[in-house]
Amino acid sequence: MTIRTPDVSNLRCDLPASFVVFLVAIPLSLGIAVASGAPLAAGLIAAIVGGIIAGAVGGSPLMVSGPAAGLTIIVASLVQTYGWRATCAITFLAGLLQLALGAGKVARTALAVSPAVVHGMLAGVGVVLILAQIHVVLGGSPQHSAVANLQELPGQLVGSHSHAVMIGVLTVAVLLAWDRLPGRTSDGNVLRWVPAPLPAVVVATLAAWWLGWDVPRVDLPDSLLDGWQPLALPEGTLPGLVGAVVSVAVVAGVESLLCSVAIDRRRPEGVPSSDLDRELMGQGAANTVSGLLGGLPIAGVMVRSTANVEAGARSRASAVLHGGWVLVLALLCGPVIELVPLSALAGLLVVMGVKMLDTTRLRDVRHHREAPIYFITLAGVVLLGLGEGVLLGIGVAAWLALRRLARLSVEVEEGPGPWHVVVTGSLTFLAVPRLLRVLQQVPPGKTVDVDLHVDFMDHAAFEALHDWRVAYQRLGGRVDIDETHESWYERAVTGEMSPARKSPLPVRWWAPWANRRRQVSTNEPDASGMSPSDLLLAGVREYHDSTARLVRPIMAELAFQQTPEHLFITCVDSRVVPNIITASGPGDLFILRNVGNLVPRFDSRLHDDSVAATIEYATNVLNINTITVCGHSNCGAMAGLLAGGSEIEHLPGLSRWLRHGNHSLARFLDTPPGESGEDPDGELSPLSRLCRINVMQQLDNLLTYPWLRRRVEAGKVELTGLFLELETAQVHILDPTAGRFVTVPSQVPDQAEEGTPGPGTAVPDRH
CATH class of the missing domain: 3.40.1050.10 (Carbonic anhydrase)
Structure with a gap:
C-alpha cells in the first residue's frame, strides 16, 4: 500500500473544496459523538484520522471518511456494554480485520449485499437517530432503545418548554430554510459553498449566547488526547466480542465501499476510478489509528463526499486537507467549540436522520420489487438492533432470490397442427410437479413441440422431462424438443456435460421478421399472416417480454446523459x-x-x-x-x-x-x-x-x-x-x-509504431 503525492496543479481546486468539507465535518462529527455516547473529542479525532489517513492511503480519490451516522447504533451499544476504552479496542481490532480483508482482495464481495438491505439499514438508523435525538432537542435524555424512546416521546413533548427546546427548533428551522434561500444554488452566489449545518449551528450558538440562556453545551478536554489511556480488552464472551469486531468492520466497510461506488459515478472527467481493495485497506488503517488514539469508528460518509465533489475537488488532497483543518480548529479554537449547545447538535442529527429516510431509494427498491427487503431490514434495525436487522434483511433477500430462481412459466398452446409447450425460466426440481401437471394436459397421440427457454436445468428436471417424452412416444405420440438459449436437454441426453455456451441476448434478436416462424415468448400467430404494422407491434411486444428487462438498468443510467x-x-x-x-x-x-x-x-x-x-x-x-x-x-x-x-x-x-x-x-x-x-x-x-x-x-x-x-x-x-x-x-x-x-485483425496490436497511422486513420489530402 503506497501513498501517492497529490498533484500540485489540482490544489487550486482541492484547497477551497477541503474548506467546504471541513465546515460540514465539524458539526456532524460532534453530533455523531453525542449520539454515540462517546467523548466529544472522539468525533474530532475520527474526523482528523479519517481525513488524513483514509484520504492519503485509500483507493477512492474523492471520498471523505470520518465518523458516520450509520455506525451510531453499534457504537452506542458497545459503549453501554463494554465501556469507552474497550470500544476503542474493538475499533482497533476492526481496523486490523479490514486491513486483512483488503489484503485478501475481497472488497467486491461486499457489493453482493443487496442495496435494499443497505438502504433499509440506513433508514432504520435514521429512525433510531431521530427517536433518540429528539429527546435531547426537547431537553431530556434518550432511552436505551428505539421502542423505549417512542414510548417516552408523548410525555417528553407535553412537559418540555426549556430553552434547549427553542435552540433545537431554531437549528432545525435554519437547516430546512437554508437550501431554500433565493439564488443559493446559482454559480455566482457565495452562499452556494456554505453548507447548511454550519449556519444552523452558528445561529443557534449566537442565539444562546446573545440571550444568555443556560443550556448544556459542548465540553471539550484541554487537549484532544487529554486523559488518553491504553486500550482495555473488552470483558465478555468470545462470541460476543468477535461479533462486535466483525459488525464494526463489516458495516463500516460496506458503507465505505458503497459510498465509493456512488461517488465514482459522479466523479469529474480525468479523476481515476476507485480501487476498492485499496480503499478497504485505507479504511482499516484509519480505524486502527482512530481506535488507538481514542476516536470513533470511521467509514466513508456520503454527505461529506458529495460536498467534496460538488465543491470541485480533483484529488485526494482535498480529503487530507480537510482533516488538517479539523486538527487546527481542535487545537486552536476549543473555547469557540465549547459555546455550541448540545441541543443544536441534536437538532442537526434529527435532520440528518430524516435525510437518511431517502424516499428516492424507496422508489428504486420498489421498482425492482425489493420493497419487502427494505422494510423488513428497517423494522429489524429499529426493533431488534443493527446486526439483527441486517441479518434479517439478508435472509429475506436470499429467500426472494431463491424464489426468483425457481420461477417457471409453462404454457400449452393447442393448434390445428402440433401442440406447443413453452417452458420459460429455471427448470429445477422445484418446478417438476408443475411441469408434469401441465404436460399431462396434452392428449395422447399428438405431435408436441416443446420449446425450452430455460437458463438452467438440473438433473431431476431433465429426468422428469425425458421420462415423460419416452412414455408419450411409446403411446404413439411424437415429441420434438427445441432449445433456444442453451442445450441443457441435448447435452444431458448425449452425456456431453461440458459448460454450455450462453447466449447473452434474447433469442432471434438479430434475425429479420421474415425468418421468424412464430412469436414464442409472446404467443403471437405465425408471422407469415401478419400485416407490417402487426409485425412491428409483435416485435415491440417481444422486446418488452425478453429484452427490456435486460437493458432497463443500462437505459436508466443513460436516461439523463x-x-x-x-x-x-x-x-x-x-x-x-x-x-x-x-x-x-x-x-x-x-x-x-x-x-x-x-x-x-x-x-x-x-x-x-x-x-x-x-x-x-x-x-x-x-x-x-x-x-x-x-x-x-x-x-x-x-x-x-x-x-x-x-x-x-x-x-x-x-x-x-x-x-x-x-x-x-x-x-x-x-x-x-x-x-x-x-x-x-x-x-x-x-x-x-x-x-x-x-x-x-x-x-x-x-x-x-x-x-x-x-x-x-x-x-x-x-x-x-x-x-x-x-x-x-x-x-x-x-x-x-x-x-x-x-x-479486421483478430486482436488489437499491442502498440502501433509512434508516428505511424494505424488502419482506419484518415490521412489529410490523401487524394
Whole structure:
C-alpha cells in the first residue's frame, strides 16, 4: 500500500473544496459523538484520522471518511456494554480485520449485499437517530432503545418548554430554510459553498449566547488526547466480542465501499476510478489509528463526499486537507467549540436522520420489487438492533432470490397442427410437479413441440422431462424438443456435460421478421399472416417480454446523459445495422444515417446543414474523438450515380441529394480498374469499386471542414473507414497507407509504431 503525492496543479481546486468539507465535518462529527455516547473529542479525532489517513492511503480519490451516522447504533451499544476504552479496542481490532480483508482482495464481495438491505439499514438508523435525538432537542435524555424512546416521546413533548427546546427548533428551522434561500444554488452566489449545518449551528450558538440562556453545551478536554489511556480488552464472551469486531468492520466497510461506488459515478472527467481493495485497506488503517488514539469508528460518509465533489475537488488532497483543518480548529479554537449547545447538535442529527429516510431509494427498491427487503431490514434495525436487522434483511433477500430462481412459466398452446409447450425460466426440481401437471394436459397421440427457454436445468428436471417424452412416444405420440438459449436437454441426453455456451441476448434478436416462424415468448400467430404494422407491434411486444428487462438498468443510467464513444456515419440501407456489426449497445454509437453515407463538402453549393450539425454536436458537445464512415456493397445510391441519375429523375429530392456524391464518381472515373490499391487485379465490379471509393471520398470530405481538419491534424479526432460486404456479412477496415480495405485483425496490436497511422486513420489530402 503506497501513498501517492497529490498533484500540485489540482490544489487550486482541492484547497477551497477541503474548506467546504471541513465546515460540514465539524458539526456532524460532534453530533455523531453525542449520539454515540462517546467523548466529544472522539468525533474530532475520527474526523482528523479519517481525513488524513483514509484520504492519503485509500483507493477512492474523492471520498471523505470520518465518523458516520450509520455506525451510531453499534457504537452506542458497545459503549453501554463494554465501556469507552474497550470500544476503542474493538475499533482497533476492526481496523486490523479490514486491513486483512483488503489484503485478501475481497472488497467486491461486499457489493453482493443487496442495496435494499443497505438502504433499509440506513433508514432504520435514521429512525433510531431521530427517536433518540429528539429527546435531547426537547431537553431530556434518550432511552436505551428505539421502542423505549417512542414510548417516552408523548410525555417528553407535553412537559418540555426549556430553552434547549427553542435552540433545537431554531437549528432545525435554519437547516430546512437554508437550501431554500433565493439564488443559493446559482454559480455566482457565495452562499452556494456554505453548507447548511454550519449556519444552523452558528445561529443557534449566537442565539444562546446573545440571550444568555443556560443550556448544556459542548465540553471539550484541554487537549484532544487529554486523559488518553491504553486500550482495555473488552470483558465478555468470545462470541460476543468477535461479533462486535466483525459488525464494526463489516458495516463500516460496506458503507465505505458503497459510498465509493456512488461517488465514482459522479466523479469529474480525468479523476481515476476507485480501487476498492485499496480503499478497504485505507479504511482499516484509519480505524486502527482512530481506535488507538481514542476516536470513533470511521467509514466513508456520503454527505461529506458529495460536498467534496460538488465543491470541485480533483484529488485526494482535498480529503487530507480537510482533516488538517479539523486538527487546527481542535487545537486552536476549543473555547469557540465549547459555546455550541448540545441541543443544536441534536437538532442537526434529527435532520440528518430524516435525510437518511431517502424516499428516492424507496422508489428504486420498489421498482425492482425489493420493497419487502427494505422494510423488513428497517423494522429489524429499529426493533431488534443493527446486526439483527441486517441479518434479517439478508435472509429475506436470499429467500426472494431463491424464489426468483425457481420461477417457471409453462404454457400449452393447442393448434390445428402440433401442440406447443413453452417452458420459460429455471427448470429445477422445484418446478417438476408443475411441469408434469401441465404436460399431462396434452392428449395422447399428438405431435408436441416443446420449446425450452430455460437458463438452467438440473438433473431431476431433465429426468422428469425425458421420462415423460419416452412414455408419450411409446403411446404413439411424437415429441420434438427445441432449445433456444442453451442445450441443457441435448447435452444431458448425449452425456456431453461440458459448460454450455450462453447466449447473452434474447433469442432471434438479430434475425429479420421474415425468418421468424412464430412469436414464442409472446404467443403471437405465425408471422407469415401478419400485416407490417402487426409485425412491428409483435416485435415491440417481444422486446418488452425478453429484452427490456435486460437493458432497463443500462437505459436508466443513460436516461439523463449520453456519452457515446463514436460518431458512426452510414447508409440508410435496411441491411446495415450498426449495433450488430460493431457489437455495441445503447449509448455507444452516435449514429448519422443518410442515403449513400454521404458527407457534403464544406464549400458545397448545395446547402445542407443536417450532417454538419450532427458532426458539430458530436465533437463540440459530446466530445467524441472518433468519426467512422461505413459503406456497404450493392449500395443503391452508388448504383444511381453510376447510372447518371436516369433511374431517379422522377425523385427530385433524391436527385439533388446524390449530387453530393459527384466527387466520389469523379474519383472513381479518375482511377481505372487495376490501378487502385483497392482493386489491384481489376476483379471488382464497377459498383463494388465505387462503393469502396465513396467511403474514402467521404473521409476526405470531412477534412474540408476547417475546424474538424484542425482537430484531426492535432490528433484530437480520428477518422476511420469501414466497409460491410453484405454477401459474406464481413466488415473490412480502411488501411489509408495502402489505400484499400483490409480484414479486421483478430486482436488489437499491442502498440502501433509512434508516428505511424494505424488502419482506419484518415490521412489529410490523401487524394
